[in-house]
Amino acid sequence: MVAFLEIEYWKLSDQSHVKNITIMHGVLSFVISLLLVFRTNTAYDRWWEGRKHWGALVNNSRNLAIKLSSMLTNDADRNFFKQAIPTYALMLQKHLNDESTEHQLDEDYVIPIKHDHHRPNQVAKILIQKVTDLYKEKKITGDQLITLNPELQSFTDICGACERIKNTPIPFSYSSFIKKFIFFYVMTLPFGYVFSLGYYVIPVVVFIFYVLASLELIAEEIEDPFGDDANDLPTRKIAANIKKHVGEIL
Structure with a gap:
């Protein structure tokens, strides 16, 4: 919808200030990378620590x-x-x-x-x-x-x-903030990148959202390692x- 509005309806030129919104994404990409790395590492540490304790129980x-x-x-x-x-x-x-x-x-x-x-x-x-x-x-x-x-x-x-x-x-406020951050980051991507990608911005943004959301979902999946999900520890x-x-x- 954003691509259609900017290209067909508003017909924004390359001189529009909206094009410069990509500067914000360039700055925030480093921040979101740090947050997601910390999130996934923390979740994996919990999973691995649980595995070490169950290994000690076996021994x-x-x-x-x-x-x-x-x-x-x-x-x-x-x-x-x-x-x-x-x-x-x-x-x-x-x-x-x-x-x-x-x-x-x-x-x-x-x-x-x-x-x-x-x-x-x-x-x-x-x-x-x-x-x-x-x-x-x-x-x-x-x-x-x-x-x-x-x-x-x-x-x-x-x-x-x-x-x-x-x-x-993991504290709810922390995981909730990451979800909101990913949502607003991805929702604002089309506004700037339509100028350089045109309608190709649609699959690009979908792919970016898939990567970022998947990292968050993986962290949620493994942070509690004692359930019966496919990625939980095989405690049984x-x-x-x-x-x-x-x-x-x-």
Whole structure:
């Protein structure tokens, strides 16, 4: 519409001051580039930090299972941890994804989950209580108890770090400003570039809008990495791998 008005209706000449509006776009292009780079980098940092924490959960679950496999001789105790360690990853995945579920270990062991309470904390408490009971029953020594403590403590540390990512989104005013900036930047592009591009300004402006808006949408997509979208972290698959690996070890 702008191209039609300037070319066919208003018939503006090359001497029109409207042509100089491109100076504004040249100045603001650097600003919008900085904003979008910061926006996408911040969103990716959140996604990558979440992936690092879930990677640490995988490693710590394996390490805990390896230590327990060398310490425990009772099959019932080994079977408990074989089921309980993966349960923490499963509960953390559902906690971060706001899912509700009831999970049974097997016919012999049942972890009662209260859905109005913090689910990962309940599983962590049961794990630590079981290790403490093993020490009281003299199935493990005090030194072994100290050896197991870092992995047990790391579960809650990882949960807290993931909650910090999930519960601290990018400030709304910041993301809202970028959207408004992109909108007004693109909407004013045709006024100046019609003089040099004519009707070709239509596909050019559409392409520019596609690039700028896509960067913003990509940032929105990955800034919360714990959902079920295609670009979110595969936490469900990671939890399943933890169950598989711990089962092989124990």
